[in-house]
Amino acid sequence: MEKLRWNPKWGSLVGLLAVGFFLVFFFVGASSQKTPVRKILRSTNHRELNKSLRVQLLTKEPRREVIIDNGIVQVTLSSPDGFVTGIKYHGIDNVLENKNEDDNRGYWDVVWYEPGKGGGINIDKLKCTDFRVITVNEDQVEVSFTRKWNIKLRGSQAPLNVDKRFIVRRGSSGFYYYAILEREEGWPDVDMDQIRIVFKLQQDMFHVMAIKDGSQRTMPMMEDRESGQPLAYPEAVLLTNPINQQLRGEVDDKYQYSLENKDNRVHGWMTTDDTPVGFWMITPSDEFRSGGPIKQDLTSHVGPTVLNMFTSTHYGGKDINTEYRNGEAWKKVLGPSFVYLNSGSSTDDNLALWEDAKNQMFIQVKSWPYNFIKSEDFPKHYQRGSVFGQLKVHDRYMNKTLMGADSAYVGLAAPGDVGSFQIETKGYQFWTKANKKGYFSITNVREGNYSLYAWVPGVIGDFKYKYNVTVTPGSRINLEVMVYEPPRNGPTLWEIGIPDRSAAEFFIPDAYPTLMNHLYTSNPDKFRQYGLWERYTDLYRNEDLKYTIGVSDYTRDWFFAQVTRNIGNKTYEATTWQIIFKLKNWKNTGNYKLQLALAAATQSDVQVRFNNANTADSSLFSTGLIGKDNAIARHGIHGLYKLYSIDVPSDQLQRGSNILYLTQSRHIGPFQGVMYDYIRLEGPPGT
Incomplete structure (x- = not known):
């Protein structure tokens, strides 16, 4: 497989930092202008100084674009909307579907509605109004697209302040993204059924999908679904006359490709060219997902479509929608996650791309929490804490002595009733799996007040620790030995x-x-x-x-x-x-x-x-x-x-x-x- 490395020749660091300082100053000024910028700005190309990183703002009426580029991957974003309109990689001008509108290639969206208003469900693609450069230096570029909500926008937008961030780093074959969503105190009641990010790839190029080991296949096309026979449930279609006749008589349903949160680390698509290319969604942590480690959700599906689901009502219904009442304030960082692109030689097959994507996933997991994120809302490793201890089970009808909670799932989530973590969607959750003796260690926990929950395979019911757990930066909290007594009446x-x-x-x-x-x-x-x-x-x-x-x-x-x-x-x-x-x-x-x-x-x-x-x-x-x-x-x-x-x-x-x-x-x-x-x-x- 082709090794995706970049070895830039650096020039004067002082000169580069000066250029970066000037660029940040200039861009912040440009983003605050009330009228569109009408000239093409010079990029921080400066190939003599840095062959890897650049950020570029272009105005070609009627559209404006921001380009961030590290010499391996080039990402184009609409400005100030913050939609991903292009991803250039390995000689492909755009791996995203060019036929789609700008807001239908790479985008965030929120499914929301105001309760009791009698209206329908709304989809907000989080179109932003302002752009700025957060940082540009010899290691990375981070850009931000924001919008502020006010009461005049009620009914037309989800009541959220939005900050969408995108990052390219030196030598990295991909880009990072995250969003900071916020509600201020006193805002209207709202229900949010789903928050996600979506990438729609070139239909004529990407034909092989992979979601986990043993689950890779050539997929049908979108037009195959459109010409197929709808079945009893809306998402399911019988393929009656697909372009690839080998798929004739099969069923396609996006829910067939769901995964549990704990297993949803990497998935994506591959081309079938002589030199194949892969596009992968890598999620190194579950802390920002809802519902706990075995909550199921969508991954990739026909489109070709790649998703990262942060909250949804899938496999729970309205019991797990996100409700805000009585002017409740809220703020959450969703991500960061990593979009990874790789390529192979003519002798490589799709399995090689998949294995490489898995290796990259392990690298990203090991790097969590990332130390290069510039938002103060994303805490670094040293700003987090850890909780450890041992969970034992006391069930005298199973064993007269205490048993180690073998392979128990142990997690921290918002304070609530026993088992409430599986319907909790607003806060952060941190889970681990205990060893055979029930010892566990939950690391990189954000500062906050939590309940500790657990369940043990082979044992009925849910455990909840009797006290709340308060995590502070740098804290190491030893809960020592906890004992779970599962429901039991007799033998x-x-x-x-x-x-x-x-x-x-x-x-x-x-x-x-x-x-x-x-x-x-x-x-x-x-x-x-x-x-x-x-x-x-x-x-x-x-x-x-x-x-x-x-x-x-x-x-x-x-x-x-x-x-x-x-x-x-x-x-x-x-x-x-x-x-x-x-x-x-x-x-x-x-x-x-x-x-x-x-x-x-x-x-x-x-x-x-x-x-x-x-x-x-x-x-x-x-x-x-x-x-x-x-x-x-x-x-x-x-x-x-x-x-x-x-x-x-x-x-x-x-x-x-x-x-x-x-x-x-x-x-x-x-x-x-x-x-x-x-x-x-x-x-x-x-x-």
């Missing part, structure tokens, strides 16, 4: 599944041969296939699932989602699953306990009955209407985690054979249903 009588917040261990059917995405035919993520919810009706056409404890195997006999049954004519009916079990030592005193953990729920109501199949009778327990995560339709295998610890009076059971009935009673359409994470029946205490 385990039987269990189904693995308590890991996912339904992936259950039976996932093969996709319909006519509705496949061949990326997932031999992929562990086969749950990403389209239409699996309809397979339930095929397998259980006349009666619902029955599972016998001690006989059935949940990997073969427990369908991954309890969905509705299609009975034809766009009509669906509720389903009732049975768990058949025996109690040899039934006692008529004391309560039993049913631990019911859900991995996902969409507009569902799960009703629990023992030894009573009549759904017309009142149930022992009902969740009520729950869930908006849409994980079934969007191939997610999990959404928001919910745990119900249900008291089961002994008179509900009997010695010998028993049946637990689980009814999902809502049945308006095909996507209502739940995914179970884990089910356990416990005996009375002391048994």
Whole structure:
């Protein structure tokens, strides 16, 4: 693979700094002018002084452009809007789609609306009004595009102050970007469902997409979707006559390419030329993303489109939208992230570009937090703190002694209730994974007041530390030993599944041969296939699932989602699953306990009955209407985690054979249903 290095010959440093000082002064003055600059300004090209870095402001009516260039990558931005209109690299004048308008190539956007106003959802592309150069020196150029909000703009713009930043650095094959978004006290109520950045690449060049190891493929074109057959869910399209006929009969759906935050470090696209080029989105930290480490979101998809999702309601619905009420003030730095470009020789294949992109990702992760960011809102390493300790689990029915919280996810997020981190979207989150003994270390934490949350694979429920944790610059906070006591009533009588917040261990059917995405035919993520919810009706056409404890195997006999049954004519009916079990030592005193953990729920109501199949009778327990995560339709295998610890009076059971009935009673359409994470029946205490 071609090594992307630049070895500039530096001239007089004093002269360069003088030029830089003059340039900053000049640009700040130019950006504050009320009338457009009408002449072409000389750039800080100065090839004799520095062959790597330059910043250039051009005016060619009716448009103005800012160009930042390090000799490897040249980025063109509209001024003062702050849209990325061009990226020049490796002989390609623009890797972005030239046919698109300036605000539809590389842009931020926010999906927002004012609650209670009765209007529709708005999309604000954060078009700015002012430009300035933050810094220019022998190592980097950083530029800023800003806008200020005021009450006169109400209804036309999201109520946000915006500062969009772009950086090129010497010898770097790419550029960095971040945004500082702010609400001032007293501003109107607003809901923001989504914040992201988008890059749309040349359609005729980029054809191969990669999102993780084992998940790279030649993708369809946008016109293939437009000519295809829309399916039951809007984003899903059957490719009926694609340009690449090898894709004929496949399904394309952008949600098939979702990843969890913890795994979403690098993704992107590659060309198929003799000398291939790659365009990669590298996100070295999750601190500015919402919902915690297993929150799922979009990555790359047909377009060719590359995304970085910072907040969204995907896989959670309105439960995880961002609401601002009563004039609440807010400020957050989203990013920085890195757009990386690489290229190969004629002997290299796409896998080589992918491996190189992964290597670059590791470099960026190791460099976090970046020390070259010029905003005071982004703290350096020495301005951050760390929190460490050990988490143990006390469950006397699993082990009489304390157990190390093996591989526990431990994190700091805004103070809240137990488990509230998964619906928290406004603040920063910092997560790590404990070792086998439960030791953990959370580093590079921003100054602030946090709750410490955790959960342990193999153990039900959520842990929250009893005190808030206040992090100050340079602090090292040792929480020593913390003990999590998971919900427990008595000994385990039987269990189904693995308590890991996912339904992936259950039976996932093969996709319909006519509705496949061949990326997932031999992929562990086969749950990403389209239409699996309809397979339930095929397998259980006349009666619902029955599972016998001690006989059935949940990997073969427990369908991954309890969905509705299609009975034809766009009509669906509720389903009732049975768990058949025996109690040899039934006692008529004391309560039993049913631990019911859900991995996902969409507009569902799960009703629990023992030894009573009549759904017309009142149930022992009902969740009520729950869930908006849409994980079934969007191939997610999990959404928001919910745990119900249900008291089961002994008179509900009997010695010998028993049946637990689980009814999902809502049945308006095909996507209502739940995914179970884990089910356990416990005996009375002391048994």
